[in-house]
Amino acid sequence: MSMNSRIFFRFLVWWIFFSFFSGLISSAVVRLDSIEIYNTHDWITKPTVYFVCKGENMTVLPDVTKANTVYTFKGEESWQVLDMGIYLLGPLTELKSKKCKRCGFYEEDTFKSDDVFDEWEFCASDFKANGKYILFKEKELNVTFTCEECASLPAVIPFCIPALLLSSLVRRLSLNFDKVRELA
Known part of the structure; x- marks a missing residue:
């Protein structure tokens, strides 16, 4: 994975986390x-x-x-x-x-x-x-x-649920980036 892909990937993960789970810190x-x-x-x-x-x-x-x-x-x-x-x-x-x-x-x-x-x-x-x-x-x-x-106020979501969702998303995005690089 190139440096640009890693930066984009980290940005995407943080954006998803703060967009969907910002209510956790309300x-x-x-x-x-x-x-x-x-x-x-x-x-x-x-x-x-x-x-x-x-x-x-x-x-x-x-x-x-x-x-x-x-x-x-x-x-x-x-x-x-x-x-x-x-x-x-x-x-x-x-x-x-x-x-x-x-x-x-x-x-x-x-x-x-x-x-x-x-x-x-x-x-x-x-x-x-x-x-x-x-x-x-x-x-x-x-x-x-x-x-x-x-x-x-939003309900409390156990920390393991967002972590599981994010790790699943990370794995899928990693696989998709690898497939794109193979095709290029």
């Missing part, structure tokens, strides 16, 4: 619409409530300090990321494809491990067609999330 932004906590686990101080997904940075919600109060957010809150004096409208988290992630709401505790309001597998499929997801745990919290792109 992500959807999740924002917090509202939260109400029904009790605090700390008797002495105001609670420090935060949200975190496994392997990600935590998002502290400093406005959430009282039980039985509904806190509504617009995406411009004080707990948004501050970078060089500019507020970035960062998401609470991002969901990639239909893959779920372990997330939760917690309350910092100074003397023992943090208290758990709720932990769950957070999935794009949890969201309704209107882009809303309501998480309710009795005696703990009531939360509404927004994710407009979640309903349109």
